[in-house]
Amino acid sequence: MLRRRLNRLCGGDEKRVDSRTIYVGHRPCPDTEAFIPSKFCDNRIVSSKYTVWNFLPKNLFEQFRRIANFYFLIIFLVQVIVDTPTSPVTSGLPLFFVITVTAIKQGYEDWLRHKADNEVNKYPVTVLEDGRSVKKESEKIKVGDVVEVVEDETFPCDLILLQSSREDGTCFVTTASLDGESNHKTHYTVPDTEKDLQALTAAIECEQPQPDLYKFVGRMHIYKPEQEPAVRSLGPENLLLKGATLKNTKKIYGVAVYSGMETKMALNYQGKSQKRSAVEKSINGFLLVYLCILISKAIVCTTLKYVWQSKEGQDEPWYNQKTQKEKDTNMYLKMFTDFLSFMVLFNFIIPVSMYVTVEMQKFLGSFFITWDKDFFDPEIQEGALVNTSDLNEELGQVEYVFTDKTGTLTQNNMEFIECCIDGFQYKHRDTRSELDGFTVTDGPVNKLQQKAGREKEELFLRALCLCHTVQVKEAGSEVLTDQVDGIDGMIHQPEEERGFIASSPDEIALVKGAMRYGFTYLGLESKSMKIRNRQNDIEEYKLLHVLNFDPVRRRMSVIVQTSLGETLLFCKGADSSIFPRVRPEEVDRIRMHVERNATEGYRTLCVAYKQLSAEEYAVADTGLREARLALQDREEKLMAMYNQVETGMSLIGATAVEDRLQEEAAETMEALQGAGMKVWVLTGDKMETAKSTCYACRLFQRGTELLELTVRTLEDGSSKREEKLLELLGDYHKKAVQDAPPVKAGVTRSWSTANQDYGFIIDGATLTLVMNPPRDADASLYRSLFLQICQNCTAVLCCRMAPLQKAQIVKMVKNSKGSPITLSIGDGANDVSMILEAHVGIGIKGKEGRQAVRNSDYAIPKLKHLKKLLLAHGHLYYVRIAHLVQYFFYKNLCFILPQFLYQFFCGYSQQPLYDAAYLTMYNICFTSMPILAYSLLEQHISIEILLDNAALYREIANNATLRWRPFLYWTVLGIFQGLLFFFGVRCLFSNPALQDNGQVFGNWSYGTIVFTVLVFTVTLKLALDTRHWTWINHFVIWGSLAFYVFFSFFWGGIIWPFLKQQRLYFVFANMLSSVSAWLVIIILILLSLLPEILLVVLRKPRGLHSRQKKPGQSNVGDNQSSQSSARPLLMRTFSDESNSVI
């Protein structure tokens, strides 16, 4: 009450309080003095970023926030303001182009979003107002409205279910669009509201909106005339989320609690942090270098200019007087503008187009992943999905792979293998004939072995049938009831036809397992569970409570009442969570089985039960109900209550379920390890199971020495846990790190068997201890020891991990020395945190919903696809983009260097060497397409070979082609070629009479010759680097050159009316008429490519063996490789040398 008053005082400012109050149908409630509607946001979804009015300013602001765009804007403004050598058009046009294209793209995307928003916002809905149904637009719904939704419609906002057309007060929804889980989920009406909604006067108190889809806490006060208000607790099972779809239910009524941007769906679509790739960091590094080059060039030129001008007669000879304005300008201001002019003249060294090309390459390149048919999984009819194209190249740089176990390494396709009842093993022989033979009385019990007492057996099977949250698929259940009423003979239908839906596949496996032994679960109807026992009798149990499963308790229970009135609690859960809660003498008999099963790689669960006396039940019942109604700390209170109830049980058995390995899981892991990646398995599963999976996946091999750091090893000795931990850490560190022979970088581990392999195992509890060591210890010491051990191990297994701990591990490795690139792969909601944390997050389109996929950067249907994604796609993307970046810097360096050198010959007057058209077009038209085609199509090694030789991945490890050395090589190459171009032509122009009629060439001819050499050299250099010539490469490379020639003729062939100066009029044609120009162009191109050709010949070729295996698609290539048996010999002699340069 107090809160409500307070609420009113604060007006609509709901943000300050931690709950909100909603009046159903806006009807005031009796015990509130005055009805003041609180203000909530309207039900409009706004996913769009812009409106028509703010698009231009906002979009421009966003775009110019990018440092590169801002830099180009500054350059452009300088050109506009200061008298600069090149017209503003030369840099304004590309910038304008980039900005416009981006703006159009973003505008279009925003328009689509607007359209989608409108579709949602204008969607007609039916709202109950004063007893009448009123059609409204969805966006007009206010919190508190009672909304009607019919079958197959989506909910327009988050609703509390009040009334359903189904008799049992349930409705089914599918949340496929929210989390991808397509199964039907049951939601319940609030109890006691099933009557005339018009008469219902109620207030709902619930928490403020929060994004967790699976959490909701609320309370409903129902006011009835002349009665105490009734209070009902509300949970996620009462909440219908916006975006979910109503299924199998004719009609429901619900009251809106969260609307518009406050719905859980809207809250969930916010903020996925942008990941940046290492390549981008390299680019920024290079950019800085080039910026320094640019500034130093400008400074050198400015200084020299003033030195030169100080000589008499140079600054202002009689033939070249300054204007009055120039004479009046302040000397220092002039120096500054001169500096700016030089900056503008040389600014092409940092090209706008590189950003465009990189962006395009990433965007277009990512299509190859989605298009790859190898990633197509016929089972789910889907291929790979790319959520971020920014990280393509990062796939080629992965050093650490963190993988989830369940659903990722294993199929999450559970199969009931065996069970153990009261210490006796029951193994089901998985043959069809056996299935047919399973008849009612005998049961399929393995007759070779001793059996437990029938009593125990049946108790166990009933427990399996009752202790779960499985639903029977709606359509199937109708058929089933028919059968039960009718023909008995039809009962033995194959179990596949009976659809079960459950949140965890284990449960289905268990229920199906029980079915094999004669106990069939028929479904839940109005709170009573029906099972058919071996005698074909239907047993009914009243479901009193479900104590839900959660990962902390690692168990779940149900409390049921038999038809005889007994109250029973069935509990199933992990051994570690069950054993302490049962009588110790029962444990030993079962433990043996459990452990044996675990080492065989099965998932084991223990089943226990307990009979509750009436008093016990009464206590538990009230306790549970109270805890459920609690508005605050509900979770904690429930947990405490659960723990209190689940004690003193007796163990009746254990089950073993097999989780089969994913297809090619072992091969994939082996390939990843062969590629030099370290694979860490992070799982919530128990150590033994996880370990066996690791062995099965060949992550651990026979020779691997396991270093275990688990609770068990810690408690082995007599000393305290903390001491033992430090001792063990030191021990392992000595073994794995200090004694290990110094590993040379990139040495292939898998080939040298001499080295001892280590595997490291740690569990969640110990990890907590390592991360948060006892007070007096040095936290960083523990961590660094741990990290060093891990980094020296072949494979690391972290078991019993909570989701957050997974992320913690990833973060720790990510931030360790050398900041290695990490990749996380997982399929479930529990992997989301580590997927988001890692540099690259991969989601598997598995069975555990779509949350991992939604939060991932790339999603693939199966684990086996990871191999191709990394080894082939990642490798190629990396090589492509690295080459793209290096090439761009190189081609602009040798573009601008002659221009810089020309300043020494033109009195430092900022005279451009090239015509403005060439300056503008160089990056946009003449040299952009070949590199784009290269960066999309290049396969320097064919995909098959990449897949066959995982070791090739190591060649590009550690950002190999974007380190400073290759960068230096490219820079030196650019400088060499720039010098050659300029001085080669300079020597030619020592006598400018180059035509056979004695006529002379001027400065524009000079520039055009240099430019022609430049365009051809730069393009041919790329042609030399291209190893994979598709027709597109041919078309684009030769097409670019042809276009250059054509354009030059065209540009010089006409007196352009809009140009102030006809600088290039017939310059190109005249150039071509001079034999000398031809000769100099040819020799300069050849000379500048000569070192490159030499290097290519002498460079270590990529794997000889791989060439021999090359498939027949490259006839010419084969021809040549067979011709050249000489290569390997050369490569050995020169490999050291060439390695030092490349």
Place this chain on the structure above:
Amino acid sequence: MMASSYSAKEEDGHHSGSAGLGGTAIRTRKPDNTAFKQQRLPAWQPILTAGTVLPAFFVIGLIFIPIGIGLYVTSDNIKEFEIDYTGTDMSSPCFNCSQSFSWNSTTPCKCVLFFSLEQPFESNVFMYYGLSNFYQNHRRYVKSRDDSQLNGDERSLKEPSKECEPYRTNENKPIAPCGAIANSMFNDTLDLFYIDPNGTKTQIPVNKKGIAWWTDKHVKFRNPGSNPNLTAVFIDTAKPVNWRKPVYELDTDLDNNGFINEDFIVWMRTAALPTFRKLYRIIQKKNNMTPTLPKGNYSLEVTYNYPVRSFEGRKRMILSTISWMGGKNPFLGIAYITVGSICFFLGVVLLFIHHKYGNRNNSSDIAN
């Protein structure tokens, strides 16, 4: 980045619309199995190896060395004579002219230089003037012109481009042709005389046409209007301040007067480097019997109008014959010979390595 926003869109709105169908229409999203999409386009995969490059090196060497020799010989056969007439030196005949230069003097200063040709110039001889330390490629200079005025645009004639400042107007009249380039047009007159062994001086006839690019002369440069009377056309314009004569008095020949005067057009094509030469006159070969310029003594009469002393420039007169590759320039020949030799040498080295290490390496490979 783009991809992510697309998928967000799909999740936002798309489903609400299509969810009604409830998965009745399951689309097969199997990627197309086209060569392009699967990155399996047929491709040529060339590998540059010693095997392929070796012959190329030899071929290049074998082609380039003869070309280089040819170029070198051609260049060497070109006869060139150069004489500096700046007159910085006291002993130089033009010393007085260079010292006493003033823009206002009405009487031209003349000086005569004597020289002798050791060898006869057989074919057509091209006469160039050369300037040194003259920055025709200075930015302020290069842009100081109005091409539309020179193209005969009458509006630009009356109102020249701003780029021409400070040579745009004089005494409120537009300057034609405007700009620094035109203003500083080379205006020395060079006359060449042959001195017979017996002492008689005969002027060598020269041709002042054909020295400019054909396209410049016929398209880029046009006199304004169609009126053949250039005096009338240029009536409202001023001559460039440093010119002695207005533009319509550059030549008496109507076809070589005004903007289409070839000396003017040649000057307007700005040189690439501060030391340059420009074609001045062509001495046509008369007949096959006598050389164009026989061996002997000559005199060069200079009308010294063009001052270069203020910026320490030099002036030269160059006589040169021309080959198919242009003027004398040994650079190309040397470059071709050098590159050819390098290629040949590299070829030999590679071949040597190839043979020496080839077999051993092969065997070790097999052993592996």
